[in-house]
Amino acid sequence: MTTSNPLPIFEGNHLRNDKMKAIVQTEYGSPDVLSLKEVDKPVVADNKVLVKIRASSVNAGDWHLMRGDPFFIRLIFGGFLKPKIQILGVDIAGQVEAIGKNVTEFQVGDEVFGDLSECGFGAFAEYVCVIASALALKPTNTSYEQAATVPTAALTALQGLRDCGEIQSGQQVLINGASGGVGSFAVQIAKAFGAEVTAVCSTNKMEMMKAISADHIIDYTQIDVTKNGQQYDLILDAAAYRSVFDYKAILKTGGTYILVGGSIGRLFQVMFFSSLISRIMHRKVKFVTAKPNQSDLAILRDLIEAEKIVPFIDRTYSLSDVPMAIRHLEERKVRGKVAINV
Incomplete structure (x- = not known):
């Protein structure tokens, strides 16, 4: 179940900085279609932020996208027969590793959290490259796991x-x-x-x-x-x-x-x-159709820092155990949220 840091990926005697680990799916189905793979690490773009993901969380939308059910989800997100979105997950908390030249609101090392649902998903991975407006500074009084359950x-x-x-x-x-x-x-x-x-x-x-x-x-x-x-x-x-x-x-x-x-x-x-x-x-x-935005993330951060909201975590799983985490959520017995420690 929880929590160990992923091992570095070596090629010969050298660390491969161009790769990362991610949970990938190439077909619709049960959690068995999800697997931990080595994929290309994203490269920061001019108007984007490269985030080293420390934690994520699982939502009902993840299992619907994973299964392609109900069927209209395939029409909305693309991938009639096979999923267009191959790395699921929308909630992240982590650290800014690099910023594009047009980004002014964040600095390298900032602790952030955000919602990737309008930015191509990709939270079940070690890194993601995302537009700055999808992120806000993380609440100072929460762990990465707690912050990742919020967005x-x-x-x-x-x-x-x-x-x-x-x-x-x-x-x-x-x-x-x-x-x-x-x-x-x-x-x-x-x-x-x-x-x-x-x-x-x-x-x-x-x-x-x-x-x-x-x-x-x-x-x-x-x-x-x-x-x-x-x-x-x-x-x-x-x-x-x-x-x-x-x-x-x-x-x-x-x-x-x-x-x-x-x-x-x-x-x-x-x-x-x-x-x-x-x-x-x-x-x-x-x-309700939620609309992710930076100002509402800041409102939530303020409520958390004022201790008016406390994230409630049912269980925490490691990145490799995302299939198990989604299976647990599908059982509909979760109290609060299920977190992923990347």
């Missing part, structure tokens, strides 16, 4: 609550799927905005919810949250496996339901029919 999940939670939900201090907010990556950040971010937060999770994850200071905790194995009589101003659903209409009774008139993750059926329901559903329910129904 995708916390950006999704922040933009879902702030931009889609227009969250306000004093509101009653429900987070369904509160113990997952997005959910655990959403609980803490909603608290930082001054909301009163109810977290929905399973029995064995209730202690985690206490640790991240949820105001109220509902064990969904014991209580049906849609029938508990409490109404909410805002619902963020990170585990959408039931119809949106089930939440009408507990969502205040004019309130907002935000879908983040769950079944493909629920995803399509909201993506294609959100406007119609909103009119029928007299409540806003929205779907």
Whole structure:
């Protein structure tokens, strides 16, 4: 499982500085299609930053891209029969090793973190070359592993609550799927905005919810949250496996339901029919598509340094064990995030 530094690659008696190790896939399928290989190390471009990756993390998008499922993912990201993206992973934390001549916001040696989802992916590797705007300075009070769990999940939670939900201090907010990556950040971010937060999770994850200071905790194995009589101003659903209409009774008139993750059926329901559903329910129904950006990464960094957000790591794996990490995530039993120590 965790954590050993990769061995240097030698050719004769000389270290090969033009190569690196990465987890590569050349076909769609189970985690078995992923393998640790030696590939070309990227060369820094004029407007980019070369980052030595110290840690990454695993997201649901990684297993969907790995399997090419649902099928429309292949149409969006290219690779109808074989994956166009051969090195997966979007979350990174590491050190700036080199900068292009047009880059002014970073210096060699800076500790950074970022989201590569709009920059070609490639986080499951020892190095990546990326545009500077995809990065921000890493929180000073976190490890590389903790910082690497933040970008995708916390950006999704922040933009879902702030931009889609227009969250306000004093509101009653429900987070369904509160113990997952997005959910655990959403609980803490909603608290930082001054909301009163109810977290929905399973029995064995209730202690985690206490640790991240949820105001109220509902064990969904014991209580049906849609029938508990409490109404909410805002619902963020990170585990959408039931119809949106089930939440009408507990969502205040004019309130907002935000879908983040769950079944493909629920995803399509909201993506294609959100406007119609909103009119029928007299409540806003929205779907989050997170937009990585440097300013929001800086906001998250400030919240972490102020100790209003604490990344929660379920397990840490080494780079060579990325297939095992994705398999663990697919089991849907993860608390918080799964980190990768590169």
